[in-house]
Amino acid sequence: MCVELLSYADLAARLAISREAARALARRRRLPRSRSGDGKALVSVDFSELRYVPRPRRGRRADPIAASMARIEAFKIEAFKAEIARLEAIAAGYRAVFERESERADRLAAELKQAAAETAAANERAARLEDEVADLRTGRRAGDSIAGQAANRLGRLAAAIVQADRAACR
Structure with a gap:
């Protein structure tokens, strides 16, 4: 003892x-x-x-309201995670569409630039032809001879071609 x-x-x-x-x-x-x-x-x-032997700790009884609230919170979290995953998938689809349309817009812009350059060149050619037609009509280049009449006819024909070309471009 x-x-x-x-x-x-x-x-x-x-x-x-x-x-x-x-x-x-x-x-x-x-x-x-x-x-x-x-x-x-x-x-x-x-x-x-x-002769002391410690007892195992007894856990508190779970509060049924707190337990159900925890389950509800866990359910909400899972629902939010599922919603986020769904929205991310939708966003990825929209991103792919955006990239495809962006590439398409770039191609169309290049085509538009090329068409504008071709239009400017065509307008320049048309202006030169109109000047030549005007010269031929006024007779500055050709006299009243048969060659002059042929030149006038040729000028009228060229003017008709220019007008038809313009009508086709519109």
């Missing part, structure tokens, strides 16, 4: 329990207590008689 004087912290360490559990055990077993010189409580313990 070996009695030891231990503080609550030492008793807790020896029994592998918390300090508060050691204090409650000393109160429950009505172990003799005293104060040390530095003011700490000391407990007289005979370990051969104590």
